[in-house]
Each structure stands twice: as C-alpha cells, then as structure tokens.
Amino acid sequence: MKVPSLILCLVLVCTLNCYGARVVVTVPPSIAEIQMLSGGTSAVLEHLRNRFSSQVSSLEEHYRLKMLTKEVEQASNLWEEQKKGYADRVSSLRNSYISKLSFTIGSINIAISPESSSLGDIMFHYAVHNSSDRIITDITFRPSIGSKVLPTTTALVLEFIHPQTLKLGLAPGETMTNNGHDPERFQFFIGNLSREELQQIRSDLSGSFAIEVLDLHFSSEKGYKGHIRVMDVEEAFEAQLKPIRNTLMKTETELASRRNAHALAQEAFSSDRRKVMAEYTSAVEKLKRSSLRYKSAVDSKKGRSIFEDIDVGTYLLYATNETGEAIFEEINVHEGKNQLTIHALREDPFLP
Structure with missing residues (x-):
C-alpha cells in the first residue's frame, strides 16, 4: 500500500511549488501604478526608437x-x-565732420530756477568755426563741467541761425557767434547732483564748461528755417553710402x-515628422499592451506595490508619473519573496 504515500508526497510538492513568486517594490511618492512587462520589451523598444531616429534623419536629409x-x-x-x-x-x-567744428565758449552764467528748486539754468555765449566742406545746420550736444556730465531735461540741440540774417546754416570756413545777442540757454536737473557736486559746478563753471557734439545735420544751402532741406549724415552723404x-x-x-x-x-519636415511620430507612438502603445504581464497599484501610505503569484523569469518594471518621469528597470524574479527599492526616476524611454 505505498501508492497513497506517493500521492501524498506529490500533493505536498505541488502545495510548496505551484504558487508563483512575490515581488515587493518600493517607489518614489509620485508613482501610482507599476507594470511588469515581458523581458524582451527593451529590445523591441530599442528597435522602434532606432527606426524612428532613422526616419527622422532621412527626412532631414530629404529636406536638406x-x-x-x-x-x-x-x-x-x-x-x-x-x-x-x-x-x-x-x-x-x-x-569726421564733428571734428571740423571748433567751439569757443564765452561768458557763462548759472542760476537756480525760481519756480523749481530741482532745475538749474545755464546760459552761455559761444563762437563756432566750420572748417569742413559742408553747410552744417545744427548739432546735438551733451554739456559737462569738468568730468561731470550735466543731466538735462531733453536732448540739447544748437541751431546755427545767424543772429542778424536769421538764416540757418554754417557755411564752410565760416565762423558764427552769439556774442552781443541772447545767450544759448538750457536746463539741467539739480536733484541728481549732490551738494558737493553743485558747489563744484558753481566754482568751476567758467573754466571747465564744455559741450560734446554727438550728432549734426547738413544742408545744401543756407536759408530760413523750414524753407531748406535739413539732412542727417545718411541723407547728406547718400552718394558715398549708396554702394555700401x-x-x-x-x-x-x-x-x-x-x-x-x-x-x-x-514646415514640410515638421508635417512629415508628425506622421512618423504618430506611427511610432501607435507602435509603442501596441508594444506596451502586448507586453503587459502584471500590474499593481501603489499603496500611497506605504509607498510600495506588491505583486503576488508571479512567474519566475525576467521582466521590465515600468511606471510613469504625471510629469513624464519613469521607472524603467529590468528585474529577475526568482522563487519566493523578491524585494526592490527604486530611488530615482528617469526620462521615459517610450517617449521619442
């Protein structure tokens, strides 16, 4: 009567070995579900990615x-x-033409504006000589006293209008002055200057006042303002600049x-690439579905997922979070309990 003993032995062996392995995976908190894909998924995915890259490269070459x-x-x-x-x-x-203007500053006066303590007035007489071959109508300038540039309310323009004829334009070789006539006047911000700077301006005014010419305009003739064409550098030298x-x-x-x-x-490349991308995405989704073997939700409190009754073998552990980061790790499942901790996420390899 040894047959029953043999049957009992087989039942015990089956009881011990007919149940699959147990896999416990601890993951970062952003993961909600883990999938176990078949072990060959990585190789198929690599093939799909290589094909996608090759197709994109071919499109780049096609469209040069x-x-x-x-x-x-x-x-x-x-x-x-x-x-x-x-x-x-x-x-x-x-x-070049700025350098051919010579200024001589005559009398200078400074005054604080009575209606506003934040503004100062400077009045000055000047003489200017034009040693160029062009009629110069006006300049844009920046005033300074010593090394201090005076902060002005607007860009300062000095027009060369003859005090007696009232015609605009300083001819080649001509000298013009406003001595004996109304001085040139401009305002500057006192509020931007310290008490020491203002005192230095008062004391150094006559000896260190200067104007820096920044720009100038030209005319082909002298005449009354508004009746002659005033030209900037590009207009005045159009013939010289035209070839350039x-x-x-x-x-x-x-x-x-x-x-x-x-x-x-x-545009054409992007259109074709979208088609290739759609084909790749479709193939990848099909691969995910066909290679899925097991899946398990993550216990949000414990931060782990448990797979029960798993066949022994090689699998690809896969999961993604809402930001597109992923778990993508190959594991070998053996009999009994398998425990694994994932510390960091990576870019999702399924994405192109």
Whole structure:
C-alpha cells in the first residue's frame, strides 16, 4: 500500500511549488501604478526608437535642413558684418565732420530756477568755426563741467541761425557767434547732483564748461528755417553710402530668401515628422499592451506595490508619473519573496 504515500508526497510538492513568486517594490511618492512587462520589451523598444531616429534623419536629409540652416547662418553673418560696416562708415563720416567744428565758449552764467528748486539754468555765449566742406545746420550736444556730465531735461540741440540774417546754416570756413545777442540757454536737473557736486559746478563753471557734439545735420544751402532741406549724415552723404547700402540691401534680400526656403522646408519636415511620430507612438502603445504581464497599484501610505503569484523569469518594471518621469528597470524574479527599492526616476524611454 505505498501508492497513497506517493500521492501524498506529490500533493505536498505541488502545495510548496505551484504558487508563483512575490515581488515587493518600493517607489518614489509620485508613482501610482507599476507594470511588469515581458523581458524582451527593451529590445523591441530599442528597435522602434532606432527606426524612428532613422526616419527622422532621412527626412532631414530629404529636406536638406542642415544645409539650409547653414546657408541661413552664413547669410545672416554676412548681413550683420555688412550692416556693421555700413554703420561704421556712417559713424566715421559723422565723427569726421564733428571734428571740423571748433567751439569757443564765452561768458557763462548759472542760476537756480525760481519756480523749481530741482532745475538749474545755464546760459552761455559761444563762437563756432566750420572748417569742413559742408553747410552744417545744427548739432546735438551733451554739456559737462569738468568730468561731470550735466543731466538735462531733453536732448540739447544748437541751431546755427545767424543772429542778424536769421538764416540757418554754417557755411564752410565760416565762423558764427552769439556774442552781443541772447545767450544759448538750457536746463539741467539739480536733484541728481549732490551738494558737493553743485558747489563744484558753481566754482568751476567758467573754466571747465564744455559741450560734446554727438550728432549734426547738413544742408545744401543756407536759408530760413523750414524753407531748406535739413539732412542727417545718411541723407547728406547718400552718394558715398549708396554702394555700401545697395550691397547691404542685396544681402538682406538674399537672407530673406534663405530664411523663406528654410521655413518652407522646416514646415514640410515638421508635417512629415508628425506622421512618423504618430506611427511610432501607435507602435509603442501596441508594444506596451502586448507586453503587459502584471500590474499593481501603489499603496500611497506605504509607498510600495506588491505583486503576488508571479512567474519566475525576467521582466521590465515600468511606471510613469504625471510629469513624464519613469521607472524603467529590468528585474529577475526568482522563487519566493523578491524585494526592490527604486530611488530615482528617469526620462521615459517610450517617449521619442
């Protein structure tokens, strides 16, 4: 009667081994559910990712994006270089003619405005000589006393209007003065100056007052204000600047053409890439569904998930949170209890 003993032995063996393994996974608090995917999922995913990358690279080559981007960059650099060259030429002309104006400052007076203690008045006489070959109508200037630039209410403009004829314009070789006539006057902010600075201005006024010419205008003839054409540097030297400006405009047109070609190619590329992306996303979602073996909710209080009755083997532990971070880790499940702690999350490899 040994048969019953054998049956009992088989029942005991089955009782001990017919139940699967137990897996306990501790995870960061942002994870709500964990999935166990089949072990071969990583290899299939890598294949899908490589195919996606290859398709995108092929699209980039097809639409010549790298070449078009380089062409835009080169055209942009050339345009910036030529624009700077043009600006430097304008600045050089401006500075050249500014240097040909000689100022002599005559009597100077300073007064605190009676209606406002925050403003001061400076009145001065001057003589100016034009040693250039152009008629200069006016200047924009910045006043200073010693090393202190005076803070003014507005940009200061000095028009060269002859006190007797009232005609605008300082001709080549001509000297103009307002001596014996009303002085030039401007206001500056006293509130921006310390008591010591204001005292220094009072004491140094006659010896260290100066004006720095920042800009100037020209005319082809002298005449009454409003009856002659006043030109800035670019207008006055249009003939000299025209070749540089034409080159700059040609480069600007070429740059616009390059940018347009790049934009059209980028638009077409993006459209095709969205299609490739949709195919990849569909394939990935299908892979997730077909490779899913087990899933378990995370106990939010204990921060862990428990899988019961799991077949022994290799699995891919996968989970995501709301910000797109993921658990993506291969594990080997053996008989009995398996315990694993995930300390950090990573970028979701399923995302392209």
